[in-house]
Amino acid sequence: MTERSWWGWGTTDHALTDAECVARAAALPGLPDRPRPVPRLADVVLPASRVAPPDGLPLSTDHDDRARHAYGKAYRDVVRALSGELPGAPDAVAHPADEDDVVRLLDWASSAGVVVVPFGGGSSVVGGVEYRGDRPWLSMDLTALDRVLEIDRVSRAARIQAGALGPVLEEQLRPHGLTLRHFPQSFEFSTLGGWLATRAGGHYATVLTHIDDLVESMRVVTPVGISESWRLPGSGAGPSPDRMFLGSEGTLGVITDAWVRLQDRPRFRASASVAFPDMSTAFGAVRAIAQAGLHPANCRLLDADEAANSGASTSGACVLVLGVESAVHPVESRLEELTGLARDSGGVVAPRREGARDTAADAWRTSFLRAPYGRDGLARMSAIVETFETACTWDRVDELYATVQDEVGAAVHEVTGVPGRVSCRFTHVYPDGPAPYFTVVGVGRPGSEVAMWDDVKTAAMEVLTRLQGTVTHHHAVGRDHRPGYDRQRPEPFAAALRAAKGALDPAGILNPGVLLDPV
């Protein structure tokens, strides 16, 4: 059985070896010549726990357990973990076995004034599963609530517990020929509840982009009671209760299960790749596709840098990866319509044989899933490697793309002293605009990596908020995006959300600092 990494992404067997770390850093002159060692988990220094767990509650103050729940998996979390000290570790870790445990834990925490931070797979890259205040706190690990409770084959829906990791829930659906087909990059290491709480972005590049649209109903334990919406395919009965909890990031309650919409397993699939000489031409093609109502399952645009790095192109071109799938009807004609639109917009469609998988698409996918391990290897070499993402309307995408390249590029240069890389892909596209995703790579200085990244991130947030791209399309707000989020959200909405939180969480114990200031 593979072991989860306590300090980095995923499982330990996929982590880069020391030699791989060095090899990968070769493209970045000026880095140390060997990777920072990974501390032994047993040696990690934690503060003393301030919580004495009462009898009868599933609370642990075990050293390793606390260390594993200290942070998420952002670049800054990895760098901080590699230091061997986790000053922000939780005082205790709760392991509820069922919803009743969640209720009892919230009751106790509310009365004891102990902060509760829900923890699914722990893959947050925005500081969503840590706590940065002074109160005692517990991390509530929900992964024991991982069952598919009911399946409605007729309506193609299932009631699934929130703590189920992606593979765990898919494994239970497979015998029924069904799938949620929600595949964020974190799929293996994130949970349904985490996806719902953060409005995760998934497999589909169009239409069903966010988990939001896959939700029939949700069950949420709040400190004042359990909220359960009805299973409905659609409704117009007042503001949607589910939409208030979707994206609430643990501040309003703990999601315990949800009815979600499923798909039949696809029987027909086809993919193609299209090369473009530059991003501006590619933007036009992607826009034409997004506005044509053809709804491709995959529509990922890679700029030249991302295409080269993933192996999707060796010619310096930008590459658009298109995919269509269906459980019911052949999809070749639909793919032809899509590639036809791309060709009409100046693209060169790679030769393909009907039924064959596209090699650029495959190369990209492999690279995509391996990327976080590469990041961790580079982090051990003191490189700066992180991503940020947004969405904006088509009328602004040229300016946003250019300005990010300019200003974030300049910030990397200024902070590190040498030019870095700022590359871009689109993860999802809408009729009115794309969701661009940026990767930044630069040469860090050992011991200063987090502060350096913070400066770069500040520059990125400045561009996004100035051009009114969302501060996050699917990474969530957490603590790291708060400054930008506070500019983005309308103030009356913030006042309403604050009041709603006051009604549901009167003791203010739920993930304070996320979305709203602690009270």
Place this chain on the structure above:
Amino acid sequence: MTERSWWGWGTTDHALTDAECVARAAALPGLPDRPRPVPRLADVVLPASRVAPPDGLPLSTDHDDRARHAYGKAYRDVVRALSGELPGAPDAVAHPADEDDVVRLLDWASSAGVVVVPFGGGSSVVGGVEYRGDRPWLSMDLTALDRVLEIDRVSRAARIQAGALGPVLEEQLRPHGLTLRHFPQSFEFSTLGGWLATRAGGHYATVLTHIDDLVESMRVVTPVGISESWRLPGSGAGPSPDRMFLGSEGTLGVITDAWVRLQDRPRFRASASVAFPDMSTAFGAVRAIAQAGLHPANCRLLDADEAANSGASTSGACVLVLGVESAVHPVESRLEELTGLARDSGGVVAPRREGARDTAADAWRTSFLRAPYGRDGLARMSAIVETFETACTWDRVDELYATVQDEVGAAVHEVTGVPGRVSCRFTHVYPDGPAPYFTVVGVGRPGSEVAMWDDVKTAAMEVLTRLQGTVTHHHAVGRDHRPGYDRQRPEPFAAALRAAKGALDPAGILNPGVLLDPV
């Protein structure tokens, strides 16, 4: 120029003549032999206004203006108006010319303790635009805010003022080759702001069913300030601000404008109709279509009664009307895929010639737009004619359909003493369930129509809430659906919404009694 009816649906030129009323009532033995006369507007009795409009505010206490803003256009509103007395009429009608007027009106109303009910086209069928309390109140008519303010052709979006009626906004979009294509039955007599405030259901039977999905951003005047979200094609930044105002039905603020997603005008269209021997067989076909990912623009199922009454079928069959459209690509092959699925599920596809319009579809559409005028004619004959709608998952639709027929049918029989009609169609369908829409027709007793309908409606709400179909798919909650809505919404969500309202509307002036109890 056609004149709007003050007492009934739409324009006066479409109202049934007395002879047409009598003819239409022929199928309902036991009704009076002549229609109730329509009172002259000038003769309508109103209570004295309790509001002395201050200088400088666009407030009217004109008799006719007050009478026209007393009620919406539900059956009960029509019957009440025909009585010639409007005891619930507003004390004044506000006619803001711009957003600044809205701000000043809310400031004054908050300080004066005057209730404000936003009024768009006034087509509410759920008591959403009246007031049933004891405080002085004003109806805020927003139809002067009817301009398309900006068009973004590249992103295919426009910023449109909330008071624009359907035809008014479409007329401004047409020169740009664009369309919102949101065509509720009330299209001519309802506004963008009303659609947003009530989560209206529109043209598309799948995917883009509710106006919710067409919204990029909204601007809302609340008593504590203006809330404006950013224009975004998609976002994961916290709970969606727009989703809190969508469906808020005037309780949280007054929507003044919104950026909405547009469509290119369709160049390719095709429609077909499919006959089924019974609804259960048809349910299977519609489900197969809804789950196939083909996204038809139209997918309306009519039961035998509706099919016969609309002229879509004369053979006693249930009829499914299918439509596909595109601005980009021919749609014949897609229609073939759809009719193929319907045929595989036991349907008989009506012969069609490529490119020709389907006659059943046309018959249904004409009947659909004329229906409310027919209702008003029957109301003048003291018939009971009203609709209610819901949505449920596929696993429950057979039971829900049968139970509604049984129990609502029994209620009509009991209330009226004779059997009535309870017919059904699907207005929208989702992969996990349909939105059934029911029409009830019965023999009323002059003077008792509203009370009789209330009893039938209570029976309908009882079925829906017991079987957990939503109390409304797109008619909104208003005041009439409150008892069912109070059962449907999770109590913690109600507490959160109440708190949010308290933060945005501290004086409690905004549409009190809708969604929440007045405070």
